[in-house]
Amino acid sequence: MATTRASGSDRARDGVPVTSLPISDKALAWLLLIAGLVGLAAAFVLAVEKFTLLRNPDYLPTCSINPVLSCGSVMSADQAEAFGFPNPLIGVAAFPVVAMTGAALLAGAELKRWYWIGLQVGATFGMAFVGWLIFQSLYRIGALCPYCMVVWAVMGAVFWYVTLRNAGAGMFGARVGRSAVVRWSARWHLVVVTTAAVLVLTLIAHRFWYYWSTLA
DSSP: OOOBOOOGGGOOTTSOOOOOBSSOHHHHHHHHHHHHHHHHHHHHHHHHHHHHHHHOTTOOOTTOOSSSBOHHHHHTSGGGGTTSSOTHHHHHHHHHHHHHHHHHHHTTOOOOHHHHHHHHHHHHHHHHHHHHHHHHIIIIIOOBOHHHHHHHHHHHHHHHHHHHHHHHTTTTOHHHHTOHHHHHHHHTHHHHHHHHHHHHHHHHHHHTHHHHGGGO
């Protein structure tokens, strides 16, 4: 899989050169812009549905399709307010930052090292939270929220490519930036993304096979 040779302006501030990136800076910018907008849209709809459900406990969310794809079941669970307020508010606050980062890069902005590190911290927290939510949805709540799954997908893409960019740029130090793991990850980035998606889909199929089998 092709990698993109970075220019001199793409060097990390600690002096470690970017030897290769899985996607170009422009492609990363577009990914952040699109993922941020899609994530914001999904989080906003979830927030509206959640507040509507809070006002009217009998309300049936638009994404409650069947016993498995049931946003109502997910939104009514304690896990839907993990920090004492509706989870979608996190996305409403965070995804605009992702989108604006992509827009700034497309406009030619050169972001400082501290900004990339901050974005990494946010992306890592988001990915960890998504992993927790996936586990809770599958094995504790026993239902899936389609809008939440959109957030899972875009968060996974943002985390993966921001991490690869920062690692390749030496943001985590020279040894990490030049390591075989980073080079391998950059070379096979699409394989990793595909494998992760297939793994989640396999877990979903296995967990709810009792229902899917009745549809045949």
